Amino acid sequence: MLVRRSGLALLALAVFTGPVLAGCESEGAGEATETEESAADLLERAKQTLDDSESVHFVLSSEGAPTTGTVLVGGEGDMARPASFDGTLQVLALGSTLDLEVVSVDGTVYAQLPFTSGFTEIEPEQFGFGDPGELMDRETGISQLLAEAQSAELGEERRVDGEVVREVTAELPGDLVEQILDSADPSQPVQARFSIAPDSGEPRRAELTGPFFEAGEDATYTLELSDFGADVEITAPTTG
Template identity: 35%
Template sequence: MRSPGARHTRGSSMLGVVGLAALVALAGCSDDDGEESATSSAPPPTAQDRLEQAHGVLTDAGSVHLTMAGADLPEEESSYIISADGSGTMDPPAFDGTITAVVAGVQADIPTVALDGQLFVKLPYVPAHVNTDPEELGVPDPATLFDRESGLVSLLTQTDDPQFGERSRAGAEVVQQVVGTLPGEIVTALLYAGDAESSFDVTYGLVEESWQVRSVEITGPFYPPTTSTYTVTLDQYGEPVTVTEP
């Protein structure tokens, strides 16, 4: 006959085995759940996702300040834009600022207002703005840059084969580059220059967290056979802008 102590020891051993088995089972379930959770988690955003996100941010802003600068521009051209600085609205598309351009072979800083399909410029030695046709000057209507359907913002969703580029810090901002190409006909329609049959390289600088488009750099045959670059910088998202006819 076994003593009560022996029965107690055997019972404790059995309870220990059962408890150990339960812990192993729970551990197995936990590992399975972790693997399943990791497998089912959403993939990281692609470059295309970030461009679409930036498109929404810029569209929702409604207004923005813009600077544009050209590089490697052909001096033999008689009419082309060198740079621009101004603010614009998207509803309706409008611009108020200064465009530095070569017009009929003469370089000038031209105060410019564009709205409602009209372009008003203050040419050198002219005391007031005059209403003129962009095609006559050989320059684009700057208001179109702010158009939600066909302006700068539209390039984001028409970029071919977007890929992540470099990631860097610019002051307090962390900027993620997205690189790709743009069809020539889109670029020429927007900037009124370029070979519509060629493709253009584009690099976007997107500010992480806010996903504002801080810069758009477009390189290609704006004035064939020369390869030129226009860099647009955008800031002051959503700040009040009023554009009125001069």
């Protein structure tokens, strides 16, 4: 989007929205012209930032989850490359929400099940989720939500915990979201609202709305990311 602004407006834009391409002076008009970073470019930069990070902390929450079935409804933990996770996942099962301590290392997933004192190797699909250690995979993990976003548009700027973030709205293929989270109807697209820190390029929040739990009924997953590149070491627990 091409915009004409005064020098004062350019200074304000640099302070509040982050990097802007250098402008050039219009002939005879004495005005500057600059190009704002597009929604697609901001998403691409956010994906690259996430893919370059060796670790990240996440918090997952949901709205509109059912009261029956076995589904993932929330969680919190640390992800680290190449393929590990350590945290707590909230799973709806048998009408109750269970907090499962989960560790995943190199394709093997362990959980501390209710009424047990140690970890057991599990098949995560039985509990309504996939291998959380794969979420940072550069080809199939959560960064694909940024890479495959369609019809992206720049939204508002706002402050979150003192940091300026820029919103980007987009549409995601339902079959892609099914592979990363879940979907009761992969043929239906999912609406996404991303919040990205324009200075660092770090994706801070992804709010996804679609038929996650029941076809024809929208629900929302909200994923919040922080602590990019923190020193995280995850090892397989002792089982028995």
